[in-house]
Amino acid sequence: MATHAAIQMVAQRQPLQLAQVPTVEPGDGETLVKVEWVCSTPLDLHQADGGLGTTYPNIVGDSIAGKIMKLGPNVENLKVGDKVFGFGWRSQKERAAQEYATYHQNLLGKIPSGISYQEAVTVPNNFVTVFHALTKDLDLPLPWPQPEQAPERASDPILYGYTNLIGTASKAHHAELKSFDATAVFDYRDPDIVPHIIAAIKPSQTPAIPFILDCIGSKSGSIEPISKIAQAGPTVAVLLPVIVRDSTVEEVPIYDMDPKSHANWAKDVTVRGVRTHFYLQDEFFATHLQPVVMPYMLEHGIVKPNRQRVVQGETFRDRAQNALDILRRKEVSGERLVWRVPDGEE
Secondary structure, eight states, X not given: OOEEEEEEEOSTTOOOEEEEEEOOOOOXXXXXXXEEEEEEOHHHHHHHHHOTTOOSSEEOOSEEEEEEEEEOTTOOSOOTTOEEEEEOOSSGGGOSSBSEEEEEGGGEEEOOTTOOHHHHTTSHHHHHHHHHIIIXXXXXXXXXXXXXXXXXXXXXXXXXXXXXXXXXXOGGGHHHHHHTTOSEEEETTOTTHHHHHHHHHOOSSSSSSOEEEESSOBIIIIIHHHHHHOOSSOEEEEESSEEEEOOOSSSOOEEESOGGGGSOOOTTOEEEEEOGGXXXXXXXXXXXXXXXXXXXXXXXXXXXXXXXXXXXXXXHHHHHHHHHHHHHTTOOOSSEEEEESSSSOO
């Protein structure tokens, strides 16, 4: 069997290692992708330092950009040579940090013309997470194709949401959020952020903010402050895991999967944990979200790539380790860490 190079987590908080793994031939509906770029995410750190949902050895990463090299039977909308991007996680053959990955066609979209690999690879993880959280956990309709009429409650206040968007970020990112038509933006480092948000809403309805999406999931940094805002019946969706104690160079992390238990919520607040990896349970999303909706929205500017920070390193393994170390040291904000898989010049 043919093999290729991959970067593996081999034990909790241990250095990443280069290994040779089988190159899996594409089966029914599958493709073999030559991986060009990888995007590192906080989940990489959760798995490497906290062992979250991980059996070692585990290949790093879940978002790729690359080129189709081979097709299995019954692949309908992709061809050899297509440049693609996607989010995969279900088995080692779909993991990102390897020279070749075997993906089902429904987990890949064609990269639109004018979008580079390093731009495209920042999109899939975020894109799938947001669509799944809004539809599954906040019960908001996101019909496709986009209807002529706005969906019900499109103007309701929401922390990250429809047309009445209230955002929280460090001041360095306020201008960017406002460029996305945020109604109001607040500094999450402000010790008085809770009364400032409440004062700005000037509620004319109950609940004042009916939908809240917590993209951080930090017990002290986001969940506890949100619990003071979430009054009179809203729905709160929290990206899992709950970070009880974050990973640092000195300390191992502590995680939990129950956001309801980590704050004094009002009794009428609905709190749900977002489990992005279950998005395929939605029949429409399973066949359309990544191959159809994602590339269309990127091509038409409805979504845009994150700002990228290209992680350098002499070797494939060095780049993967450097990206993980940057996440551990908390040296990244408002940008995605991206890095090339092949060694040498592009």
